[in-house]
Amino acid sequence: xxxxxxxxxxxxxxxxxxMPVMAQVTAFPEVWKYKEGDDSSYKNEELNDxxxxxxxxxxxxxxxxxxxxxxxxxxxxxFDLTTIETKQDLIFLLGTIDDDDETYLNGVWIxxxxxxxxxxxxxxxxxxxxxxKKELLKQHNVLAIRVFNAGADGGIAAxxxxxxxxxxxxxxxxxxxLKQQLSRQKNxxxxxxxxxxxxxxxxxxxxxxxxxxxxxxxxxxxxxxFVQPFAVNIHLKGGYKPINVxxxxxxxxxxxxxxxxxxxxxxxxTNPEKILYAVLKGKVAIIQHISFxxxxxxxxxxxxxSTGILKGDYKYFLFSxxxxxxxxxxxxxxxxxxxxxxxxxLISRELLFMKNLFSKCHFPAILNRQxxxxxxxxxxxxxxxxxxxxxxxxxSHGQILASLRPGNWAISWVRDASYSIEAMSALxxxxxxxxxxxxxxxxxxTNQFIHYIHTDQKDYGIKVPYQISVTRYFGNGREExxxxxxxxxxxxxxxxxxxxxxFADYVTKSGDKDFYLKWNQLITQQVVHAILQNIGTDKxxxxxxxxxxxHLPGRQFIxxxxxxxxxxxxxxxxxxxxxxxxxxxERGSATLYDGIMQQFLINGKYFKGNVQDSHTVDHYYFDxxxxxxxxxxxxxxxxxxxxxxxAYNQVLRALLDSSKGYIRFNSNDSYENQEWPFAGLxxxxxxxxxxxxxxxxxxxxxxxxxxxxxxxxxxxIISLDLNRYKGSIPxxxxxxxxxxxxxMDYYQH
Numbered sequence: 001x002x003x004x005x006x007x008x009x010x011x012x013x014x015x016x017x018x019m020p021v022m023a024q025v026t027a028f029p030e031v032w033k034y035k036e037g038d039d040s041s042y043k044n045e046e047l048n049d050x051x052x053x054x055x056x057x058x059x060x061x062x063x064x065x066x067x068x069x070x071x072x073x074x075x076x077x078x079f080d081l082t083t084i085e086t087k088q089d090l091i092f093l094l095g096t097i098d099d100d101d102e103t104y105l106n107g108v109w110i111x112x113x114x115x116x117x118x119x120x121x122x123x124x125x126x127x128x129x130x131x132x133k134k135e136l137l138k139q140h141n142v143l144a145i146r147v148f149n150a151g152a153d154g155g156i157a158a159x160x161x162x163x164x165x166x167x168x169x170x171x172x173x174x175x176x177x178l179k180q181q182l183s184r185q186k187n188x189x190x191x192x193x194x195x196x197x198x199x200x201x202x203x204x205x206x207x208x209x210x211x212x213x214x215x216x217x218x219x220x221x222x223x224x225x226f227v228q229p230f231a232v233n234i235h236l237k238g239g240y241k242p243i244n245v246x247x248x249x250x251x252x253x254x255x256x257x258x259x260x261x262x263x264x265x266x267x268x269x270t271n272p273e274k275i276l277y278a279v280l281k282g283k284v285a286i287i288q289h290i291s292f293x294x295x296x297x298x299x300x301x302x303x304x305x306s307t308g309i310l311k312g313d314y315k316y317f318l319f320s321x322x323x324x325x326x327x328x329x330x331x332x333x334x335x336x337x338x339x340x341x342x343x344x345x346l347i348s349r350e351l352l353f354m355k356n357l358f359s360k361c362h363f364p365a366i367l368n369r370q371x372x373x374x375x376x377x378x379x380x381x382x383x384x385x386x387x388x389x390x391x392x393x394x395x396s397h398g399q400i401l402a403s404l405r406p407g408n409w410a411i412s413w414v415r416d417a418s419y420s421i422e423a424m425s426a427l428x429x430x431x432x433x434x435x436x437x438x439x440x441x442x443x444x445x446t447n448q449f450i451h452y453i454h455t456d457q458k459d460y461g462i463k464v465p466y467q468i469s470v471t472r473y474f475g476n477g478r479e480e481x482x483x484x485x486x487x488x489x490x491x492x493x494x495x496x497x498x499x500x501x502x503f504a505d506y507v508t509k510s511g512d513k514d515f516y517l518k519w520n521q522l523i524t525q526q527v528v529h530a531i532l533q534n535i536g537t538d539k540x541x542x543x544x545x546x547x548x549x550x551h552l553p554g555r556q557f558i559x560x561x562x563x564x565x566x567x568x569x570x571x572x573x574x575x576x577x578x579x580x581x582x583x584x585x586e587r588g589s590a591t592l593y594d595g596i597m598q599q600f601l602i603n604g605k606y607f608k609g610n611v612q613d614s615h616t617v618d619h620y621y622f623d624x625x626x627x628x629x630x631x632x633x634x635x636x637x638x639x640x641x642x643x644x645x646x647a648y649n650q651v652l653r654a655l656l657d658s659s660k661g662y663i664r665f666n667s668n669d670s671y672e673n674q675e676w677p678f679a680g681l682x683x684x685x686x687x688x689x690x691x692x693x694x695x696x697x698x699x700x701x702x703x704x705x706x707x708x709x710x711x712x713x714x715x716x717i718i719s720l721d722l723n724r725y726k727g728s729i730p731x732x733x734x735x736x737x738x739x740x741x742x743x744m745d746y747y748q749h
Contacts, residue, residue, distance in 0.1 A: 025085055025162045028077055028143070032057045034065050034155075038072035043104040043144040049076050057156050066098075066147060066154035068224070070117075070483070075145045075156055086137040088164060094128035094145070095159035098408075101128065102146040105136050116148050118487060124154075124408075125726055126670055131165070151408075151482060153219075153226060186709020188724035192247060192254045193404045196267035197388030199274045202406045203254045203265055205245045210234035210265060211406070212297070213276050213319060215326065217387060218401060218475035219410040223483075227475065228298035230321035234278070234305070236263070237291050247711055250376035251354040252384050253347065260286050269383075270349045271338075272390045273320075273331050279347060280308070280315040287315045299323030302332045309336065314344045325392060354380060361427040364747035370708045371700075375743060377712035378736035379427060382420055385732040386432055387412075387439075387475075395477025398439035400732065402472075407716070407728030411480075412473040414440065414495035415547070416733030421502040423737035426744045430510045437503055439477070440468055441519055446479040454488050454552045460544065461491070464533050467526040468499045471549070487551035493544045494560040496531050500567030501632065504574055516574060524585075528571060531564045532588045539595025540611065547625040548664065548672075556611040558600045559625035565592035566632045596629065605643040622651045624664050624679035630686035638690050645683075652679075655720050661699060663720070674726060675718040677703050678734040681742040688746050700742050707739075714739055 033052040041047060055065045057075070066073045092110070094103065099122035100114025111130035114123030147155060190206040201213040212229035220226045240258050248255040253266040261282025268277060280287040292305040302320040309316040316339050320332040339346070358376050367375060385401040402416035403409035409416070417436055424433035449470050451461035462470070469479040470491045481489035503523065507516045536542045538556075541564055546557035568589035575582035600607040609623025616622070629635045630644070654660035654675040661680025664672040680699045687696035706723060707714055714735030716727030730736065 025090060025164050026079070026081065028057070028079055028160045028162065030056055032075050032077040032156075034073060034075050036066065036068070036071060036073045038074070038146070042074040042076070043107055043146070045106045045142045047076070047142075052076070055155075057160060065156070066149040068226075069149060069151040069154075071149050071154070073147050073149065073155065075147065077143050078140065079143070079162075080140055081137060081162075083139065086139060087134055088166070089134050090132050090137065091163045091165050092128075092130045092132055092143070093159065093161045093163060094130065095157045096125060097128055097145070097147055097156050098122075098124040098154040099150045100148045103128070103130055104144045104146075105132060106138060106142055107144075108136055110136065114148075120148060120150055121669060122150050122671060124671075127159075153408075186706060186723075188722070189710045189713065189715070189729055191406055191729070192245065192711050192713075193384070193406070193730070194252050194254050194266045194276075195384035195404060196252070196269045196272060197384065197386055198272060198390055199267050199276060200384075200405045200410070201265060201267065201276045203245070203256070205242060205256075208235060208240075208242045208256070210276070210278075210294075214405060215274060215299070215321060215323065216391070216475055217385070217404070217410065218396070218399070218412065219405075219408075220474055221393075221476055222474045222478065223480065230297045230299050230323065231276070231301055231303070231319050232295045232297050234276075234292055234294040234319065237293050240290075245711075247377055247380065249351055249354070250358075250373055250380060250712065251351060252380050253350055261290070264347055266347075266350060268346070268350060269353045270346075271335065272388055273335060274326065274328055275332065275335055276319040277346070278317040278319070280317075281313060284310070284313060287313070290315070292317050294319065299326075302328060304336065309339050311339070311344050314347075316346075354383075357383065357429075361429065363427075364744065366747055367743075370704050371743060374704055374707050374712045374714075375740060377707075378423075378714070378740050379429070381713070381730055381732060381736040382424060382429070382740075383432065385420070386436065389435075393476045395442065395444050396439075396475055398435035398437075399473055399475075399477070400436045400439075402733060403716070403728040403731050403735075407730065409716075409728045409731070412439075413733070414469050414472065415492070415498055416731075416737070418495075418498035418502040419733035419737040419741070422505050423733075423740040425502075425506045425509045426741060428509070430506070430512070433502075433506045433510070434512070434515060437499075437506060440473075440499060441522060442477075443467075443469065443473060444476070444478045446470070448479060449481060449489065449491055452489065452491065452552075456553060458553070460488075460552050460554075462493075462530050462534065464529055465526055466496070466530040467522055468495055468530075470495060471545075482549060490545035490549045490551055491554075492546065492549065492560075493531070493534055493541050494547055494557070494563050496527050497560070497562075497564030497567035500527055500531075500571050501563065504567070504570035507574060508570075513578065516578065520580065523571065524575075528568065528585055528588075531568060532584075535588065535591055535595075538599060538611075539591050540599055541592070543612075546610070547628075548623075555613070555620065556599075557625065558596060558607055558609055558623070559628050561592045561596050561600075562629040562634050563632065565589045565596065566634045568592070569634075593634065596634075600626075601640070604640070606640075606647040607644060619667060620665060622648060622666055624648075624652055624662050624676060624682075627662075627679060627682045627686055630689065631682040633689060641686065641690050645687075654718075659698075659702070660720075661702060661718070671717070671727075674720055676716070677714055677718065677731075678716075678738055681738040684742040685738075685745055688742075688749060693746065696742070696746055700739075700746060703739055 033049040034055045035052045102112040115121035200217045202211045213231040244257040256263045264279045300322040320328045387396045387399045389397045399412040400417040400420045402413045421433045421436045471481045483489045541560045545554045547559040572582040572585040613621040652662045667673045684696040684699040713730035715725040715729045
């Protein structure tokens, strides 16, 4: 039974296989009932849920229903079984549920995954498979699922069904071979995103559909309103089967091959409008009768999906919208007129736009083909992830997302954005880097956490006025702290240090003295000062949420003190260069450096992750974020670096496999205990800094190789067992950004 159960989980997770290993008894209905809130009576079989909201669960495009963070919701569905089916144990496959669930059948608990507040532990990436004993089954049944959403959108993802665990079609030997085969396959991800900084559209190769088109590239306008797609399930009529898909020439254009024609999907940079283009390319006789169909989302859909505009061997389809914030009818009609009157140059102009951007980037000439492809695609992803100056929210201009959709983190974190800005500066994308910095410098006044009294009655606020967000930004440019109702906000003081490092790095590489002087007063008074005021008598940054977003009261993390010390040192150097006061900033940096050496260095051999954990078996004692003390150049002692890596390789090297990268913590949490490309690429930076180029290249090559099989996108995490992409994809700062930094550093030093 257990073997069959695991095979089901394994195969349903990687459902691209041709032959199922278990027979589906029946499918759950497509339409379920949903209600936000939390009441134990919602599990009861006899409850009347007819007035609840109707939601689609089993459609290919399945928008998550819970659209508020830190919220409970209940899903219910009624279904029938035959008499024969009720006389056997069954497995309920419930897809992945974001974030945690308790599941009941006919009022009886049958399983749970994750942990509800307080002390919630997310399990959004775990496939739900619950074994249901035959004694609980009836001919008419009611399934009720209690779901907690910790952040962003939440709910039930597609992929539900009822299976018979006894009907295994796969032998143990075949299963082992299949698992080995999957572990060797590079491709494990089927979605590509196009964006022009204004809208974002996600194409799914497996279903051959544009799953969704969003009117903004960010996830949320503010704490109460999330961005919903204006169009979903855009696909060709006629049952055409795709042969291949790619980003055309490593750009933002998604090109899909069919037998006798191609389709290019893109949001245009050369015409910065909120329009998705779908362009057929092929012989007139073939494409003239082909059209699209789609479903409307939020607002009014504007589209010529059924007709298109035929221009020789090209046929153009447009998708736009009107809603309460946008009136795009004139923009849409102008685009139609422009296409009818112009020659077929739109795609070539888009390609030229990206080619010119690539040409301005100073890539090392020695890059091999795979590295060059991933470097160029990383540039395109960095560009796609930055909000355009044409966006209707003025204070959103220049913000950089942590992930493009469909990733969960299509939100502007200070931390991720800082790595993106450093990558932009390394590439000499100075306009984009400056815009990213100015977004945070011009963002709507923060300061909502000058003071914050937590449940322990201690004040975890910044204590002084500050400009840079303590966590991230809403789409409208306002500060957000990823606030938890039970455990309070995230207050992350590492953001100040990372911002200073990115700011100083841009000024140093660009030589933009005027920019530095323009913002000098704000930087010193509301970023530098914020760090200095939060250094304790132990010479460290006081307790806070830290690099992995631990809600208050948090810990004293080595990462935070390290990046703040490094940021202060970088600003002090520029202050000195421009004959401005620097001594007090240098002293702050040196104080933190001394605190790190005194409080975190264990027996002169390695650094632990935080002050509060004192035993090697403690959850956060060995922390992949500790690599930053070497990656950012703060610690120069090669002997300490070598002994640090020796200790950490025995704990955080993925499955103790030297061909892989590093997990986040030694943890039972499936989110933390997976390989993080970010960690491996920061180790690569450190290895290169200390002259261990062979080890640095091995870590870079791992990401290059995996990304080359996944459309040159870098994921948030990689599964330990099968090298499969997981988490938010594509990551920007923690993906494309840190890859660029590691690659450029390797070849330039």
